[in-house]
Amino acid sequence: MKLAVLSCSSKCYSTRRLREAAQQRGHDVKVLNTLKFAIDLEEGHPDLYFNQHQLTHYDAVLPRIGASITYFGTAVVRQFEQMDVFCANSSGGISNSRDKLRSLQILSRHQIGIPQTTFVRDKKDVLPAIERVGGAPVVIKLLEGTQGIGVLLAETVQSAEAIIELLQNQKQNVLIQKFVAESKGKDIRAFVVGDRVVAAMRRVAQGQEFRSNVHRGGSTEQVELDDVYCETAVRAAQIMGLRVAGVDLLEGKDGPLIMEVNSSPGLEGIERCTQLDVAGAIVDYMAAQVNFPEIDLRQRLTVSRGYGVTEIHIPEGSDYVGKTISSSGLRDNDINVLTLYRGAKVIPNPRSERELEAGDRLLAFGKLESMKGLVPAKTRRKRQQGIQDLPELPVAEEALIEEAMVEEQLVAPESTAPVAQVSSEEE
Ligand SMILES: Nc1ncnc2c1ncn2[C@@H]1O[C@H](COP(=O)(O)OP(=O)(O)O)[C@@H](O)[C@H]1O
Ligand SMILES: [Mg+2]
Numbered sequence: 001m002k003l004a005v006l007s008c009s010s011k012c013y014s015t016r017r018l019r020e021a022a023q024q025r026g027h028d029v030k031v032l033n034t035l036k037f038a039i040d041l042e043e044g045h046p047d048l049y050f051n052q053h054q055l056t057h058y059d060a061v062l063p064r065i066g067a068s069i070t071y072f073g074t075a076v077v078r079q080f081e082q083m084d085v086f087c088a089n090s091s092g093g094i095s096n097s098r099d100k101l102r103s104l105q106i107l108s109r110h111q112i113g114i115p116q117t118t119f120v121r122d123k124k125d126v127l128p129a130i131e132r133v134g135g136a137p138v139v140i141k142l143l144e145g146t147q148g149i150g151v152l153l154a155e156t157v158q159s160a161e162a163i164i165e166l167l168q169n170q171k172q173n174v175l176i177q178k179f180v181a182e183s184k185g186k187d188i189r190a191f192v193v194g195d196r197v198v199a200a201m202r203r204v205a206q207g208q209e210f211r212s213n214v215h216r217g218g219s220t221e222q223v224e225l226d227d228v229y230c231e232t233a234v235r236a237a238q239i240m241g242l243r244v245a246g247v248d249l250l251e252g253k254d255g256p257l258i259m260e261v262n263s264s265p266g267l268e269g270i271e272r273c274t275q276l277d278v279a280g281a282i283v284d285y286m287a288a289q290v291n292f293p294e295i296d297l298r299q300r301l302t303v304s305r306g307y308g309v310t311e312i313h314i315p316e317g318s319d320y321v322g323k324t325i326s327s328s329g330l331r332d333n334d335i336n337v338l339t340l341y342r343g344a345k346v347i348p349n350p351r352s353e354r355e356l357e358a359g360d361r362l363l364a365f366g367k368l369e370s371m372k373g374l375v376p377a378k379t380r381r382k383r384q385q386g387i388q389d390l391p392e393l394p395v396a397e398e399a400l401i402e403e404a405m406v407e408e409q410l411v412a413p414e415s416t417a418p419v420a421q422v423s424s425e426e427e
Helices: 013-024 067-082 091-097 100-107 123-132 157-169 227-240 268-274 278-289 297-301 368-374 395-410
Strands: 002-006 028-032 037-040 047-050 060-063 117-119 138-142 151-154 174-178 186-193 196-204 219-222 244-252 255-262 307-313 335-342 345-348 361-367
Touching (some): 002 013, 002 067, 013 278, 047 067, 067 091, 100 227, 186 227, 186 278, 196 227, 335 368, 361 368
Antiparallel strands (some): 138 151, 186 196, 335 345
């Protein structure tokens, strides 16, 4: 395979090890500086230039995108995706992983443990939010911090409020998170490659420090993870759209809690601690997967007019309960079941003789008209209405009246901005 490692630091341990592991296995490997690409866009022909030369063909790309160049780096990865080159981590997955709020939002719809977390903006929401996550001590996090910088523990509600106010005044967005006391000063780093954990370690904080990051002086020890921890880590990486990921978990009293999923995990700490060839595992995995580049399924499947992807719920008492997929008549109505979700279980490409149960969710592709009646009412979108004439009242004036009514109820200081600023979101 011809492999490109996208990295700005060709000399660092991780990049060196990846290059070495690929060479040992007889692959043709190049480390390409992410910042030296130019992205060319032309009808039907996405292209990349590297150091002013058109890029030659690569079979696979391993992105190692640092947090400081996320925007440009993910644009380069996205371009490889458009060119149908296999990328170990998707551009979307990398973007998602960079924002602690966004990643927890994505994870929170799945049956996967996460520490209770809230995100608020209005001052009046701060105190109730702290209470909702269990009161003090409480963890406060900047959305885009790494290496433990921007993670604080507030011992009292008063200090939490003061810290949050200070940060918000500095235009910083913060998350308020339950302090998982039983995991104080330690966490688990599970290194996920594809659908397995290839190495894991426990990180233990120094002295009174509650953050166990190695950059904060934390030490590492080998750990044997049980199936629940492994499965949780792999699912978290998959949900985020990452095939190579460093998943950080807290050891909660009721099981693992996902703290974050890193898309460019360092190799030095984990390889030194476990003495395992993690770089080799990444390269082997990529060589086996190289023919399956990421496809944006929704984008590809919905280009046929009248067809789309949706989730069908099978509620208690539904006619479908107890029927097999083939006897349900779904296929006759031009509906294909791609995946069946049953509790925390995911059954891909379910067989036609599989029986449906109450509570099942079916990811289906088919004729939208046939699927309409099967989508639960609350998520069913209204059919598009014909476009109506403008009302007599000028729209801006109407909006102002509504705005005034809302303000009366809320009296939020920020929302009393002058009218000129109200529409500043519009271009
Ligand atoms: N909710 C929490 N409860 C207990 N400890 C936590 C919690 N959140 C973070 N920590 C500790 O702080 C460290 C850093 O937090 P993390 O969210 O991973 O931020 P960063 O991206 O900066 O590493 C973690 O490794 C863990 O030791
Ligand atoms: Mg971390």
